[in-house]
Amino acid sequence: MSEFLQQLINGLSLGAIYALIALGYTMVYGVLRFINFAHSDVFMVGAFIGYYAGEHLPRGTVLGGMASMGAAMLGCAVLGVVIERLVYRPLRGGPTLNVLITAIGVSLFLEYAGQLIFGATPRAFPDIFPSRVIEIRGLIISMNQVIVIAVSTVLMFALEFIVHRTKIGTAMRAVALNPKAALLVGINIDIVISFTFALGSALAGAGGVLYALNYPSIDPLMGVVPGLKAFVAAVLGGIGNIQGAALGALLLGLVETFVDGSRWSTYKDAIAFAILIAILLFRPAGLLGRVSAEKV
Amino acid sequence: MLEIKDLHVSYGAISALRGISLKVDQGAIVTLIGGNGAGKTTTLRTISGLLRPKRGTVVFLGEDITQLAAHRIVARGLGHVPEGRMVFSNLTVDENLAMGAYLQRDKAVIGRNREYVFGIFPRLKERLRQVAGTLSGGEQQMLAIGRALMGEPKFLMLDEPSLGIAPRLISTIFEKIQEINRDRGIAILLVEQNANLALEVSSQAYVLETGLITMEGPSADLRNNPQLKASYLGG
Ligand SMILES: Nc1ncnc2c1ncn2[C@@H]1O[C@H](COP(=O)(O)OP(=O)(O)OP(=O)(O)O)[C@@H](O)[C@H]1O
Ligand SMILES: [Mg+2]
Numbered sequence: 001m002s003e004f005l006q007q008l009i010n011g012l013s014l015g016a017i018y019a020l021i022a023l024g025y026t027m028v029y030g031v032l033r034f035i036n037f038a039h040s041d042v043f044m045v046g047a048f049i050g051y052y053a054g055e056h057l058p059r060g061t062v063l064g065g066m067a068s069m070g071a072a073m074l075g076c077a078v079l080g081v082v083i084e085r086l087v088y089r090p091l092r093g094g095p096t097l098n099v100l101i102t103a104i105g106v107s108l109f110l111e112y113a114g115q116l117i118f119g120a121t122p123r124a125f126p127d128i129f130p131s132r133v134i135e136i137r138g139l140i141i142s143m144n145q146v147i148v149i150a151v152s153t154v155l156m157f158a159l160e161f162i163v164h165r166t167k168i169g170t171a172m173r174a175v176a177l178n179p180k181a182a183l184l185v186g187i188n189i190d191i192v193i194s195f196t197f198a199l200g201s202a203l204a205g206a207g208g209v210l211y212a213l214n215y216p217s218i219d220p221l222m223g224v225v226p227g228l229k230a231f232v233a234a235v236l237g238g239i240g241n242i243q244g245a246a247l248g249a250l251l252l253g254l255v256e257t258f259v260d261g262s263r264w265s266t267y268k269d270a271i272a273f274a275i276l277i278a279i280l281l282f283r284p285a286g287l288l289g290r291v292s293a294e295k296v
Numbered sequence: 297m298l299e300i301k302d303l304h305v306s307y308g309a310i311s312a313l314r315g316i317s318l319k320v321d322q323g324a325i326v327t328l329i330g331g332n333g334a335g336k337t338t339t340l341r342t343i344s345g346l347l348r349p350k351r352g353t354v355v356f357l358g359e360d361i362t363q364l365a366a367h368r369i370v371a372r373g374l375g376h377v378p379e380g381r382m383v384f385s386n387l388t389v390d391e392n393l394a395m396g397a398y399l400q401r402d403k404a405v406i407g408r409n410r411e412y413v414f415g416i417f418p419r420l421k422e423r424l425r426q427v428a429g430t431l432s433g434g435e436q437q438m439l440a441i442g443r444a445l446m447g448e449p450k451f452l453m454l455d456e457p458s459l460g461i462a463p464r465l466i467s468t469i470f471e472k473i474q475e476i477n478r479d480r481g482i483a484i485l486l487v488e489q490n491a492n493l494a495l496e497v498s499s500q501a502y503v504l505e506t507g508l509i510t511m512e513g514p515s516a517d518l519r520n521n522p523q524l525k526a527s528y529l530g531g
Contacts, residue, residue: 167394170387170391170394170395171395171398173384173387174384174387174395177384177385177387178384178385180346180378180382181378181382181383181384182395183345183346183366183367183370184344184346184366184370184376184378184382185395185398185399185443185444185446185447186367186371186398186399186447187367187398188365188367189367
């Protein structure tokens with residue numbers, strides 16, 4: 001039983017990190033209908049911002065840790081907005097394939113720039129939060145896991161609030177549903193898109209720091225695998241659907257963790273992906289997606 | 297109020313408008329009629345900035361808006377109820393109306409406009425929490441008009457408001473359009489295939505055929521025009 005609970009906690013905290021990344025994929029897809037492949041590298045940049053901020057801030061304190069995470073979120077938000085403004089916006093209105101290929105280009109650019117600036121050798125991520133281990137009846141929970149779950153829960157509720165209770169969030173949903181109609185009520189689509197990138201990238205930045213806390217070695221290619229998984233999670237949940245992305249990510253994190261803890265652990269990714277493919281066979285639009293989201 | 301001159305618009309190699317001019321005076325209801333593919337929707341989309349003309353100008357309230365971004369044109373007081381209604385289907389009625397008032401910052405003004413919209417379409421008030429995509433066609437049309445009114449337009453363009461609506465509701469919608477024009481002094485450009493109805497409520501009319509204006513004049517005159525009778529008014 002406690003073994004099961006232990007795995008549950010591990011799976012949820014991994015899934016929560018995937019969720020923070022997956023949300024950015026799905027939100028950008030929602031408003032622009034393309035996959036921002038550079039998103040996983042924004043996540044990586046977030047970890048590095050957290051790393052450098054951590055060097056200058058007091059270590060091992062909640063406040064210092066939060067400040068590092070805040071810096072990563074802010075830095076990534078700016079990065080996301082700049083990428084959209086400089087690279088994707090000029091291509092808007094053109095064929096989607098062009099934007100997709102460009103996104104891959106931006107991704108490679110960030111990875112190579114990362115190797116140039118940060119170096120290719122992995123670095124140990126500092127303990128920016130107090131490192132303590134809590135033990136409750138045989139259950140071992142690290143402080144970092146508590147932080148992952150707490151922070152991602154707060155961020156997801158904040159996102160839910162922004163998207164459903166604020167004017168700019170409602171405008172985001174309006175643009176995702178029908179950009180022409182959004183223009184006709186006076187919504188400045190450029191601002192909404194910038195806002196979407198800022199929001200998604202900030203979440204990825206937080207995800208980067210949280211990931212680095214639990215897998216404490218960071219390098220410029222660290223975004224590739226979790227980025228791919230988060231992308232799959234977004235598709236699994238129904239690309240473009242915010243709750244779907246969170247659900248898909250939690251599911252993926254749990255499946256991966258439980259398989260990892262079993263005797264088939266060598267095949268954990270293969271099994272996790274096989275399950276996902278099976279789900280998509282039965283629900284091609286994803287768990288919460290609709291087959292035709294676009295209505296005229 | 298609105299004047300377009302020599303408008304040419306094309307989709308790639310296909311030219312949809314081949315030099316049309318029309319005028320809407322302050323407080324008037326003007327109709328633009330024509331068959332399928334004549335270019336009516338293209339005309340409205342060009343006026344509201346969703347499409348860019350190859351040639352020609354759009355002047356609104358004395359100002360050239362031909363190159364202005366769509367959301368800025370809305371801010372000048374131009375409302376557009378698009379073809380097919382285009383309500384935000386996953387948003388509630390309430391949220392749709394709130395989006396209609398996107399540019400309006402004054403809460404009191406928003407509240408007043410809401411009351412006005414509920415006054416003409418009481419149905420919307422009953423359905424505030426309902427998701428717009430589940431409304432009936434007629435209710436969606438009411439919502440699309442209500443949403444446009446929330447933007448406090450000085451001029452309103454409606455693209456085939458009778459399309460896909462129960463006949464009983466069509467007359468209600470047209471009465472409301474006249475009421476909006478009367479109460480609020482909003483000038484209206486009405487695009488219709490239902491020429492009989494359109495000529496009845498309007499004072500001035502234009503007939504569009506494959507990208508050209510082929511007839512224009514007071515609606516009363518056009519109603520009795522034998523040529524028009526043959527092709528649009530059912531004999
Ligand atoms: N996106 C588009 N791409 C290419 N051609 C288009 C496009 N939209 C419209 N057209 C063409 O432009 C012409 C005018 O179309 P438009 O939609 O303005 O006609 P309409 O008068 O509104 O017709 P309807 O009454 O059927 O709505 C048509 O020949 C149509 O096929
Ligand atoms: Mg049309």
